[in-house]
Amino acid sequence: MRCLGDTKILKELIQLNSNPIDMWVCDYELKQSGNQKLRDITPTKVQVSCPYGSGLEFHPYTKTGKLSKNKIDVWSGNSYDYYGAHIFNTEEEAIEQYNNCIWEQIKSYENEISELQERKLKLEDKFINTDIVMETLVRN
Secondary structure, eight states: OEETTOOHHHHHHHHHHOSOEEEEEEEEEEOTTTTOEEEEEEEEEEEEEOGGGOSOEEEEBOTTSOBOSOOOOOEEEOSSSEEEOEEESSHHHHHHHHHHHHHHHHHHHHHHHHHHHHHHHHHHTTOSSSOHHHHHHHHO
16 A cells, blocks of 8 residues: 555656556545545546656546546645545555545544533533433423
8 A cells, every 4th residue: 555645656656667557546534623525535446647747647547447537636635734545556455445444434433422422421410400301301
């Protein structure tokens, strides 16, 4: 596995080869605040190239196996704090990493739910001269 945080390796490979390289890319990331999807790249076969020595470009293959003119945006963040998607040589590696990303997000949600449940229980104990059962009956 390689993470695109260090593209130097890929650029060197492409420049030595002078030809684009086929690889697999994937990622799943959420913004820290608001749990909005930042990037969801299911395992996708791409052609990685570095046209005219400029930045790397990632063009996906279509379902029919043709190279798409569209590019996949594999970068997140801003110029001071960016990170890239994960790239692999094989589809199996990409699927394994994508599943790891999903698993980590699920575990993160489970931790958040547990923390919220603890906060809720503490608040329920704060009722004065009543309890959560009575308040639920009265308010519903």
